[in-house]
Amino acid sequence: MTQAAGDPSDAGIIATSSSPHAQVVPVPIGRVTIGDGFWKPWMEANRTKGIPALLAQLEEHGVVDNFRLVSGRKKGERQGPVFTDSDLYKWMEGAALVLQSTDDAALKKSLHSIIDDVAAAQREDGYLNTFFTGELAGQRFRNLGSEHELYCAGHLFQAAVAHYRATGERTLLNVATRYADFMAANMGAGKIEQPDGHPEVEMALIELYRVTGKKDYLDLAGFYLKKQSYGENGQISGHAVRAAYLVAGAADYYSETGDSKARQAAEALWSDMATGRVYITGGLGARHEGEAIGERYELPNESAYAETCAAIANAMWNFRMLGNSGDAKYADMMERAFYNNVLSGISLDTTHWFYVNPLACFRDYQRSPWFGCTCCPTNAVRTLAAIPGYMYGVSDDAVWVHMYDSSAMDWRLGDGRKVKLEQKTRYPWDGRVEIAVSPANASEFELRLRVPGWCRSASCKVNGKAVKLEAKPGSYLAIRREWAPGDRVTLDLKMSVEMMASDPRVRTNLGKAAVQRGPLVYCFESTDNPEVDLAGVRLSGGSFTAKFVPDLLGGVVTLTGKGEQPSGGGQGPLYRPVDVDRRLPMTRVTLVGIPAYAWANRGNSQMIIWAPYKP
């Protein structure tokens, strides 16, 4: 039932092989070795630059000191917003996730020092929150709707689980369970019954349950989930991060309980999101006001909110749905969010951050090293560290490849048979993937290779021989055979440049196209297009040429194509009959696109993703 008795490093980033309703569970981060490919520079920068820089910021802004004030190790005034404990916890989770894949002694030392400060701030009864101390100690749990105590607790629990899985040490886990026990004793039906104003703790309590086997935690998560009206009307709305965390928690709850209402709600909300309320970048949140998801098809580009945290939440949500169903549509959405909106939130050196990720920009807008509300940077560092955990999955007699990157996996099927995969690919720059499959002993099982939804045509060979299976876009190609050590699989995902249109009800994108290649949405940035008027240019409808440029932005494929723009900076009256409009002189221009995630890494610029398209 639980991992408590086993090796903690055997668990994936969520769920375990013992989650009874999970169809596919993740391979632990520690069992995936990232090779030389797309993600390695991001993860290395995160470990060596982003995480240290962010800790320095957290120290500078008093977020760590807040804990030292509570324990009496320091004197002074608490700093930062009510929820800022969660920022440190997310940093701790990120550090712990790094330690699951890399033995970084300096990082371990610095994490353990922080854990010591956190543990020292825990109250005797188990409560732990730096805001409700001193004069405010009597105000605990007074307003769970807006004061984020549950949210902070959740991030503590997730950090504790990550640390335990990384090291097997229970120092932080004990802090978490003491607090969770205190919560379970005081909250829930017949006790403090306020609903959770910022969902997060639901996922965290369930993860704590998975680690400890203590059903109180699962039940308290269930209490909060049922307090929310998620899925009542099947429409996702409100604060994007909260909405996605809530339904991610519901998906976790289903995986442990089989609660059909939770699953149905998660599916209904997913459909509503995926068919009408998500950006092409996987971003959620149309509105700055309330950081909120908008009406169906309300997806403005320049004024998009698309908070980095919301894209992370979207990926987390989809990964859980993928685990519950094995349906590749969730992997598509997760990949869309990771490559486009999550990464756009992070500078190439992982030291500067976007909170808001517009899909068009005509003003000076640059990433910052810190925010007063710094949720996104800390969320991003934990997410980069978790990437290996999203790549592979296992079920009873199948191994799944969800995301492609050069990497090695050394793990076991759900039924215990050991298998290694070694993957070589230049994905997402190229659609060719080579996988060496090495079971410990020759044995029949399935290799399930994701054929992304963006891929119109895929082919696969095993040991040089074509696999005669239909590779339907947005599915897993399931190759069942007796696998033997040394088997080699070659997957060719045809990676064309696609001009993408929106559902016409996305009114802001009417008549426009976005350029996509593989999982990457492209943008046109003024840096690469100094002669182009990005506010007036139209794509001419010809083809784009892809070229890998190693020295650009850490190495990216650029796309070069043709457009046209009004001559002389625009002529004619502001409004004119369409026949007059068609006769106005246009100038042909060359357009150079880069992956949208990489924009704003070279100083101030203008940027568009959607451009008028003339077929």
Place this chain on the structure above:
Amino acid sequence: MTQAAGDPSDAGIIATSSSPHAQVVPVPIGRVTIGDGFWKPWMEANRTKGIPALLAQLEEHGVVDNFRLVSGRKKGERQGPVFTDSDLYKWMEGAALVLQSTDDAALKKSLHSIIDDVAAAQREDGYLNTFFTGELAGQRFRNLGSEHELYCAGHLFQAAVAHYRATGERTLLNVATRYADFMAANMGAGKIEQPDGHPEVEMALIELYRVTGKKDYLDLAGFYLKKQSYGENGQISGHAVRAAYLVAGAADYYSETGDSKARQAAEALWSDMATGRVYITGGLGARHEGEAIGERYELPNESAYAETCAAIANAMWNFRMLGNSGDAKYADMMERAFYNNVLSGISLDTTHWFYVNPLACFRDYQRSPWFGCTCCPTNAVRTLAAIPGYMYGVSDDAVWVHMYDSSAMDWRLGDGRKVKLEQKTRYPWDGRVEIAVSPANASEFELRLRVPGWCRSASCKVNGKAVKLEAKPGSYLAIRREWAPGDRVTLDLKMSVEMMASDPRVRTNLGKAAVQRGPLVYCFESTDNPEVDLAGVRLSGGSFTAKFVPDLLGGVVTLTGKGEQPSGGGQGPLYRPVDVDRRLPMTRVTLVGIPAYAWANRGNSQMIIWAPYKP
């Protein structure tokens, strides 16, 4: 030099034949008789319903009582925002303008009673503002940037001038001049030098100067105009109403002084507005925040502000520019604003009002009888009453027809020669205009007939014989001949249904068209299109059929054409390759358009003006 010595009813709504730099001056309202045509029902409703209903609202909300409190005629607390005196003044101006064209004894009585209340509230020193009395009496003029004292004073002056021109009585004019004298004594260079936070008083002071000949008023207007940075960078921005009132004041200032800086500023700002910051409806103000004009080409439809007052201000600005230049482009803009954005602010029965005039609506949105800030309703009643004053103009040896409607004009050229025009037309439903020209004595002068910018082809006959002059769109067709009583002119303005495109930099309208016929912008309202998904429909590019429907919305020409929309409420993923998008099944639908001004008169509805257009 001034009208002070002449018949006050000889002056038009602005300027006079003695404004030295005006090229064309308006014909007085009292010299224009509105016939059975487009404007008569609006003006009659305004006189018999709108004006009484609004006075009842002003009484109910304490706006009139505020004056009675100051004079001691009533006891109680002042009601409404700091600037609400101006609402009563605008109502008074509206009533006075009605009296210029209609001898309405009941209205005159009610206006005179209000004038008595206003006059009784004037302080001994001439000051008059119901906010800065009692405890606040010592705070006068403490903050001209935000407290609207000048704005209120300006509307008082305009009401006073209108009343004087209507009746020849000086009761309200004396109140105005006493206050203006007090202001001139206390404000200006070397005195109170604060700039004017909400321009309005500039136009009003200049009109007061035109009536009284007192140069102090013109100079004070000049002081405020020069305090503003209008035109410094040639870009119009900020609060739309304030911006347009300011530059309208600059245009007035030029007409009296020939100040070249004022004229250049007004022209530069106009070009910036007309080429990049005005809605197709003539509306100004893209943003709710700050009620502000946006960046160039920032013209969102659903979230448009396009305040009714701003469209009125735009018309007032353009009318002044037209007077200074005789350039028909200003008449085009004025007409665009009147027919589309000003009228959309008014219910057909003139008792309900829009403050904000979106160009697309997908939520419940209805006109209101009152607003906490009720500037728009009172502005609209004075504007409807002033319409006859915008129709005709005269210069030394020409008579100008700016706007077409069945009407008669009995006035004189600038050089004193008397002439009558009698105009018969169904404009804006039909482009045929018949004008009988009757000079008192046969004499050579020009009849200048406006050929609107929307009209691609016009022809003209005099006494049945074709006029061999090029009728260039957006110009005045100047027919110089010896006119004799009984001469008949027939102007045929070809009125086609035009599919209008935007400059491509208006990103929200890319790939879309708006349907226009004559001066009227059309909309599609769900009331007439119950089977159409207005959020997803595209115009098919075929022709629209015009039909006059007498029983609809007071009698309008509807336009019926074809469109298509995604079958079954939309299919396919939210984002799809353009070739897939093109193959998705569409259903053909019939679309019925009505003039955009007439929407929202039949209960809640959805509405679009711009729709995707497939040529």
